[in-house]
Amino acid sequence: MKQTLTFVTLGLALTACGALGPVTPDPVNVTVLGLNDFHGNLEPTPFSGVQVPNPGGTGTVGLTAGGVEAIGGELAAVRKENPNTIFVGGGDLIGASPVTSSLLRDEPTVVALSKLGMKASALGNHEFDQGLKELLRMQNGGCDSNSPDKACKFDPAYAGASFKWLGANVVYKAGGANPFQPYFIETIGGAKIGFIGAVLKDTPTIVNPTGVAELNFLDEAASINRYVPVLKAQKVDAIVVLIHQGGVVKQGSTAKFDTVGCQDLEGDLVPIAQKIDPAVSAIISGHSHQGYNCTVPDPTGKPRIVIQGEQYGHLLQRLDLKVDKANHTVMEVRAQNVVINYTDRKANGTLDANMTALVKEAQAKTDVVKNQFVVNLGAPQIKRAADRASESALGDVIADAQLAATQAQGAVIAFMNPGGIRADLPGAPKANNAVTFGDVFAVQPFGNTMVVMDLTGAQIKALLEQQTTGNNAGTNAKLLQVSAGFTYTLTLSAAEGQRVSNLKLNGVALSDAATYRVAMNSFLSTGGDNFTVFKEGKNVVQLPGLVDVDALVSYLKANGPQLTGAVQGRITVIK
Numbered sequence: 001m002k003q004t005l006t007f008v009t010l011g012l013a014l015t016a017c018g019a020l021g022p023v024t025p026d027p028v029n030v031t032v033l034g035l036n037d038f039h040g041n042l043e044p045t046p047f048s049g050v051q052v053p054n055p056g057g058t059g060t061v062g063l064t065a066g067g068v069e070a071i072g073g074e075l076a077a078v079r080k081e082n083p084n085t086i087f088v089g090g091g092d093l094i095g096a097s098p099v100t101s102s103l104l105r106d107e108p109t110v111v112a113l114s115k116l117g118m119k120a121s122a123l124g125n126h127e128f129d130q131g132l133k134e135l136l137r138m139q140n141g142g143c144d145s146n147s148p149d150k151a152c153k154f155d156p157a158y159a160g161a162s163f164k165w166l167g168a169n170v171v172y173k174a175g176g177a178n179p180f181q182p183y184f185i186e187t188i189g190g191a192k193i194g195f196i197g198a199v200l201k202d203t204p205t206i207v208n209p210t211g212v213a214e215l216n217f218l219d220e221a222a223s224i225n226r227y228v229p230v231l232k233a234q235k236v237d238a239i240v241v242l243i244h245q246g247g248v249v250k251q252g253s254t255a256k257f258d259t260v261g262c263q264d265l266e267g268d269l270v271p272i273a274q275k276i277d278p279a280v281s282a283i284i285s286g287h288s289h290q291g292y293n294c295t296v297p298d299p300t301g302k303p304r305i306v307i308q309g310e311q312y313g314h315l316l317q318r319l320d321l322k323v324d325k326a327n328h329t330v331m332e333v334r335a336q337n338v339v340i341n342y343t344d345r346k347a348n349g350t351l352d353a354n355m356t357a358l359v360k361e362a363q364a365k366t367d368v369v370k371n372q373f374v375v376n377l378g379a380p381q382i383k384r385a386a387d388r389a390s391e392s393a394l395g396d397v398i399a400d401a402q403l404a405a406t407q408a409q410g411a412v413i414a415f416m417n418p419g420g421i422r423a424d425l426p427g428a429p430k431a432n433n434a435v436t437f438g439d440v441f442a443v444q445p446f447g448n449t450m451v452v453m454d455l456t457g458a459q460i461k462a463l464l465e466q467q468t469t470g471n472n473a474g475t476n477a478k479l480l481q482v483s484a485g486f487t488y489t490l491t492l493s494a495a496e497g498q499r500v501s502n503l504k505l506n507g508v509a510l511s512d513a514a515t516y517r518v519a520m521n522s523f524l525s526t527g528g529d530n531f532t533v534f535k536e537g538k539n540v541v542q543l544p545g546l547v548d549v550d551a552l553v554s555y556l557k558a559n560g561p562q563l564t565g566a567v568q569g570r571i572t573v574i575k
């Protein structure tokens with residue numbers, strides 16, 4: 001875990017050194033620590049990337065890692081080692097958060113990261129979960145929120161983030177201005193380090209489209225490259241990209257989060273990274289919730305560091321830069337992923353005391369709701385799928401809950417998007433298989449409401465075809481979780497548009513011409529996750545008083561003791 005990837009890049013000057021050539025070097029060491037996909041996890045959670053002996057029995061369990069107390073402890077240690085340390089983010093710092101943060105509109109997370117000295121972060125898609133206006137409030141402060149029951153309940157004078165969210169590729173449709181800064185420059189130890197931020201251009205397809213209707217999300221690489229000469233003109237000594245887009249290590253590769261210099265990265269980030277200006281020394285990434293420390297060739301073919309730190313603060317991405325501030329040149333870059341070991345820091349007394357106080361304050365304001373008992377399940381845990389292209393036991397349960405909640409409106413089928421399932425139920429087994437409201441909320445933290453509409457059999461088939469086409473093609477496939485009584489076959493090797501067959505409801509084949517009443521959450525109803533067929537629905541009924549998490553709570557109370565945690569096999573996938 002102490003291994004680092006080192007690049008010597010003496011030839012990469014960011015500005016001209018004059019007619020007489022370079023002047024005498026004036027090197028300075030700068031450390032950059034990056035946090036991605038934190039999702040408001042103020043408290044530590046299990047990190048499966050490191051296994052430790054199970055204190056309560058046999059076998060092993062994931063190391064307890066992350067949380068703002070341990071992150072603060074790591075920051076203090078690194079800053080003591082090198083005062084020239086900059087703390088930044090790779091996006092999705094907020095949104096899809098546990099109860100302790102989300103019931104307070106993620107304000108405790110913003111306050112915590114500000115107090116920890118974060119300077120800048122890429123925007124993530126989840127920053128837009130509640131729409132542009134609310135995100136601007138999170139940045140700038142104030143209490144004029146679309147959720148007045150949650151806003152300013154942590155601090156009645158919420159001041160906003162002291163760090164800057166960056167979005168070089170996010171612009172208003174009217175006029176083309178950036179609602180957020182495209183870049184940030186930090187001067188430290190006499191060196192000027194520039195950061196350019198971007199979020200995946202497909203953000204409008206994975207958030208509620210109405211919340212970002214006034215924005216355009218532009219090509220990531222082109223937008224980043226636009227600002228490289230702007231930073232060069234300001235004589236920065238190094239440029240680092242913060243981008244909320246990620247990759248995955250190729251199937252069959254042995255590379256892990258602590259593997260140095262892996263060359264097995266694939267996925268959406270790779271072609272973007274290959275186009276980003278060679279003047280960028282390293283790329284801090286996010287979105288795919290993977291831990292990797294890889295290289296991807298820049299436009300000249302030279303390997304460049306591309307790193308991501310998994311999720312929830314389990315890992316911090318660390319870049320150690322040696323820059324020549326006399327010649328505005330990067331001399332060396334080293335990279336590693338650092339495990340944020342909460343257990344060890346708690347044992348040796350190096351947690352951040354200020355963060356401990358903040359977490360306790362947030363807990364005090366939310367525990368009454370969080371600890372409300374819901375039910376004892378018939379199994380220790382109901383799991384979500386390891387990927388979004390599979391049916392899961394928890395997906396089956398959620399779809400059944402949504403069908404049960406909407407039968408009064410005539411629903412006969414319910415659909416649930418896999419990306420909306422954020423945790424197992426519960427996240428860790430409890431005595432007597434107990435489940436609390438906090439556990440349920442962690443599964444569905446978005447506050448979506450239910451919607452019912454009419455779709456024809458032909459439209460339902462077209463909808464299911466969208467699971468593996470367009471932006472959902474290949475490794476981005478997303479299988480909608482479906483309710484009891486509805487079954488179908490998905491043949492992945494078939495031609496596009498002909499992969500879905502054998503659609504049945506209660507054993508009877510669906511008729512293309514017949515109309516079926518279907519239920520889904522408000523995110524899907526507007527075409528979220530590229531399921532645009534939902535926008536064709538007729539006789540649409542919005543149920544603003546029926547929140548998805550409440551539907552799940554009601555279903556669990558009625559059925560929880562009978563739930564075994566088994567996948568029901570409603571979707572037959574043929575490869």
